[in-house]
Amino acid sequence: xxxxxxxxxxxxxxxxxxxxxxxxxxxxxxxxxxxxxxxxxxxxxxxxxxxxxxxxxxxxxxxxxxxxxxxxxxxxxxxxxxxxxxxxxxxxxxxxxxxxxxxxxxxxxxxxxxxxxxxxxxxxxxxxxxxxxxxxxxxxxxxxxxxxxxxxxxxxxxxxxxxxxxxxxxxxxxxxxxxxxxxxxxxxxxxxxxxxxxxxxxxxxxxxxxxxxxxxxxxxxxxxxxxxxxxxxxxxxxxxxxxxxxxxxxxxxxxxxxxxxxxxxxxxxxxxxxxxxxxxxxxxxxxxxxxxxxxxxxxxxxxxxxxxxxxxxxxxxxxxxxxxxxxxxxxxxxxxxxxxxxxx
Numbered sequence: 001x002x003x004x005x006x007x008x009x010x011x012x013x014x015x016x017x018x019x020x021x022x023x024x025x026x027x028x029x030x031x032x033x034x035x036x037x038x039x040x041x042x043x044x045x046x047x048x049x050x051x052x053x054x055x056x057x058x059x060x061x062x063x064x065x066x067x068x069x070x071x072x073x074x075x076x077x078x079x080x081x082x083x084x085x086x087x088x089x090x091x092x093x094x095x096x097x098x099x100x101x102x103x104x105x106x107x108x109x110x111x112x113x114x115x116x117x118x119x120x121x122x123x124x125x126x127x128x129x130x131x132x133x134x135x136x137x138x139x140x141x142x143x144x145x146x147x148x149x150x151x152x153x154x155x156x157x158x159x160x161x162x163x164x165x166x167x168x169x170x171x172x173x174x175x176x177x178x179x180x181x182x183x184x185x186x187x188x189x190x191x192x193x194x195x196x197x198x199x200x201x202x203x204x205x206x207x208x209x210x211x212x213x214x215x216x217x218x219x220x221x222x223x224x225x226x227x228x229x230x231x232x233x234x235x236x237x238x239x240x241x242x243x244x245x246x247x248x249x250x251x252x253x254x255x256x257x258x259x260x261x262x263x264x265x266x267x268x269x270x271x272x273x274x275x276x277x278x279x280x281x282x283x284x285x286x287x288x289x290x291x292x293x294x295x296x297x298x299x300x301x302x303x304x305x306x307x308x309x310x311x312x313x314x315x316x317x318x319x320x321x322x323x324x325x326x327x328x329x330x331x332x333x334x335x336x337x338x339x340x341x342x343x344x
Contacts (some may be wrong), residue, residue: 014325016317018062022106022290023336026228027051027092030070039224040295041302043334045071047329049090055100060230060339065104067184067332068092069228072114077123080158082259083171090178091199098180106211107175109168109185109196120187120241121164126156159241164189169199176205184267186213188241197262211290212263215251215277215344218242221270221296251277252284270294270329272319275326282327293319298334313342 001011026045028035034045046054055066070089072081081087093105112120164187172183183194183200193212200208219242243251255266266285268278269292278291301319304310316335323331333339 014321016320016324016339016343018340019064019323020330020335021063021320021336021339022065022067022104022330022332023054023058023063024067024069024332024334025051025054025092026069026071027087027088029073037224037228038228040334041293041299041306042230042338043298045228047097048088051092052095055096055103055105058337058340059100059103061337063336063340064330065106065181066096067106067108067334069108075114075116077116079111079167079171082109082111082114083118083167083174085174085177087174090174093175093180095176104181106182106184107172107178107180109172109183110176110187111164111167111171113189119159121159121161122167123157123188124159124160159189161189161191165192165195168192169195172196173199173203173205174260176200176208178205180208182209182211182265184213186216186269188213188216188243191261193263194261195260206291209264210262211265211267212258213269213292214255214258214263214266215247215268215274215281216242217251217274219245219270219271219294219296221294224295224299228292245273247291248277248280252280255281255285259287264288265290265330267292267332269332270297271323271328271331272297275322278323278326278328282290288329288331289327290330291323291326293323293331293333293335295334312328317342 001007028045028047031045031049033045034050037043037045058066068089070081070087071086089107096105110120111338117123168185168187168189175183183196185196193210196210243254258266265288266281267290268274268281271291272294278289282287301315305312316339320331320333320335320339
């Protein structure tokens, strides 16, 4: 049953199709901009006109959809660029829907690209240097002299969950008005699916589905994305609101909560380091499951390919097949166009 390609194809259990791929695009200001991301060869920051061309090519290759991430002209502490009617993603959505009909366009709903501090929500200081927020370190020196060393405490911050929900819901409605087919919240705030569903329904978008990043892990594989989207946190990290990578059962609880709040589809992110999470989600939940082959997965494969250590075509398809075999119906991947070409 393995002697020829025809026989292997005949009995193959897991199959890839381009319609199951979602292609991420990074939209930036300007015109005629196609700037390659240094850590992600073959991936670009695109102005709206170039994004339309990229979307058209993806559609011609049979790719099922695209997901848009925005790089705004300016950032602030309330993520204005995320929910403004003339925001970068909103403008790109209108242009793509006008020029490339029938291509599914997904809106990533998160605030990190639009916040001046790079976090996914409203930030509040928990303490300040000096006063009660500073630590005193005391010891005794020569001759019994007391030496006091002032150790400035780092300012601690917390993400305000409920105020962030208001901005996320406003962003989702703005994207839906611009023509987004699917809303995909990726922020990992508690209750955001319910808040977005309520806001969409109230605005008349009862049939706009939600693809929730339900199991999004705090991962070291996001590094290249943060260059692409200019979204690295200016302080701290995101482990207080993204999931601990050691917790499978918690991931199942998060998924169940998002489904209860109204998620129509759920996502696991990253993909390859979390194939067991995808598999368990597939076993437990009877709704579409997506997985994100994230920037670090893409970049490490590309690095090995460029060095001649791996066979490009084989590892692209093998990596995607592993994600599909684990149970993901939809795969967000920067290899979407390459894989579509390989699949013919």
